Structure formats: C-alpha cells, structure tokens
Amino acid sequence: MIPTPDLSHLTSRDFDKVYEPAEDTFLLLDALEQDEKHIQAQKPNVCLEIGSGSGCVTTMLAKIVGATNAVFFTTDINSYACQVTQRTGRYNHVSTIESIQTSLVESLLPRLSHAVDILCFNPPYAVTPPEEVGSHGIEAAWAGGIDGRQVIDELLPFIPQLLSPQGIFYLLLINENRPTEVAEIMRTGYNMQAEIMMERRAGRERQYILKIQRPV
Ligand SMILES: C[S@@+](CC[C@H](N)C(=O)[O-])C[C@H]1O[C@@H](n2cnc3c(N)ncnc32)[C@H](O)[C@@H]1O
Numbered sequence: 646m647i648p649t650p651d652l653s654h655l656t657s658r659d660f661d662k663v664y665e666p667a668e669d670t671f672l673l674l675d676a677l678e679q680d681e682k683h684i685q686a687q688k689p690n691v692c693l694e695i696g697s698g699s700g701c702v703t704t705m706l707a708k709i710v711g712a713t714n715a716v717f718f719t720t721d722i723n724s725y726a727c728q729v730t731q732r733t734g735r736y737n738h739v740s741t742i743e744s745i746q747t748s749l750v751e752s753l754l755p756r757l758s759h760a761v762d763i764l765c766f767n768p769p770y771a772v773t774p775p776e777e778v779g780s781h782g783i784e785a786a787w788a789g790g791i792d793g794r795q796v797i798d799e800l801l802p803f804i805p806q807l808l809s810p811q812g813i814f815y816l817l818l819i820n821e822n823r824p825t826e827v828a829e830i831m832r833t834g835y836n837m838q839a840e841i842m843m844e845r846r847a848g849r850e851r852q853y854i855l856k857i858q859r860p861v
Pocket of ligand 1: 664665666667669670673695696697698699700701702720721722723726747748749750767768769770782785786787796
C-alpha cells in the first residue's frame with residue numbers, strides 16, 4: 646500500500662489559495678492505487694495531471710510509477726497551485742514534477758501529441774453560473790458552469806490527441822456532470838473506450854471515476 650502524500654508542509658493560509666484535498670481527491674488516489682500493478686506494468690514515460698492543485702495526486706502517481714522512471718507534467722490555471730505542486734513533490738522526495746501554469750493543456754500541445762501514458766483530472770465540477778468559470782484563483786477549483794461540465798467539455802476533444810497508444814485517462818465526475826453521457830461522448834464522438842471504474846457517495850455528492858482509453 647502506498648501512503649497518501651504528506652501535506653504537513655501546507656497550512657490553512659495555503660488552502661485559502663489552493664484546493665485542499667478532499668473526498669474527490671481521495672477517490673482519484675484510490676483509483677490509481679487500485680490500478681497500481683497495471684500502471685507499473687505499462688512502464689509509463691509521460692504522466693500528466695491537469696489541475697494539480699496541492700500536487701497530492703501527481704506525487705502519489707510518482708510514488709506508484711517511480712519518481713525517476715517518468716516525467717511528471719502538471720498544469721493548473723492557478724499560479725499558486727503550480728508552486729504548491731512543486732513544493733509537495735519536493736517535500737515527498739519527488740523532484741521530477743514540471744508544473745506549468747496554463748489552461749488545460751494549452752501550452753503542451755502539439756508537443757505531447759500521442760505521448761501521455763497516464764492522464765488525471767479532478768476538474769472544477771460544481772454546477773455554477775457560467776460566468777463564474779475562468780477565474781485564476783481558488784474559485785477555479787470548483788466553478789464548472791452549466792451542469793458543472795464547461796471545463797470538462799472543453800478538454801474532451803483533446804483526449805485522443807494526448808493519449809499514447811496505451812494511455813489511460815482517469816477523470817473524476819459527479820452525478821450532475823452526467824458521467825454516462827460523458828462516457829458515451831468519448832465512445833461515439835472520439836472512438837475511445839470509457840467505463841466507470843469506481844463510484845462513491847461523499848455527503849450529498851455521488852462521485853465517479855471514469856477510465857478512458859483506446860479500444861483494445
Ligand atoms: C477540484 S480541484 C483539484 C485539485 C487537485 N488535483 C486535487 O485533486 O486535490 C481543480 C483544480 O483544477 C484547476 N483548474 C480549473 N480550471 C482549470 C483549467 N482551465 N486549466 C487548468 N487547471 C484548471 C483549479 O485551479 C484546481 O486546482
């Protein structure tokens with residue numbers, strides 16, 4: 646069992662500016678842990694987390710893959726999250742994280758075309774007024790606009806271009822995002838395989854991990 650990354654270097658002042666790991670984060674960690682052997686067998690070279698926040702997920706992924714066995718890219722629209730991601734990595738002896746402040750994968754394509762072996766995203770998924778989407782501060786952690794899908798839907802068209810032939814995408818969703826509809830979009834619109842691999846109730850939310858990859 647891989648221990649959850651140590652975040653004791655972060656204080657409540659940090660969490661005023663960056664998303665504090667919560668049940669959604671832990672569901673994503675559990676999905677990675679469940680697939681640990683499969684991920685290791687795949688020997689990933691390039692891992693990417695979009696919206697890395699505290700850096701907890703990427704640090705855990707680096708522990709699974711081996712910190713020096715791959716390059717770990719992260720993006721976040723919030724510059725403070727990029728700094729904190731690096732700090733969390735170093736605090737947990739992972740110094741191979743490259744954090745980039747950008748929206749989704751804007752500054753990584755076409756460079757990373759068909760190169761990403763493991764992709765993770767715990768997106769801003771809350772249903773909010775559409776005009777709340779697009780902040781560069783802490784609000785970006787949750788504001789998902791209509792159906793909580795605005796940021797998610799913006800990313801979906803890039804998935805086939807990003808993933809390597811054996812690449813896997815772990816995407817966290819909640820009920821309001823209509824996970825079965827997202828899976829159907831990936832199947833029929835982008836010819837990908839998509840299945841709900843985990844689900845869990847967290848307070849009033851029902852959370853899901855959608856696992857997306859090319860058909861075998
Ligand atoms: C729910 S938080 C998840 C943080 C962290 N990955 C975790 O699981 O604890 C969503 C993150 O996505 C980032 N984000 C929101 N919109 C984004 C965008 N367009 N591009 C990149 N990151 C974005 C937020 O700043 C926030 O850090």
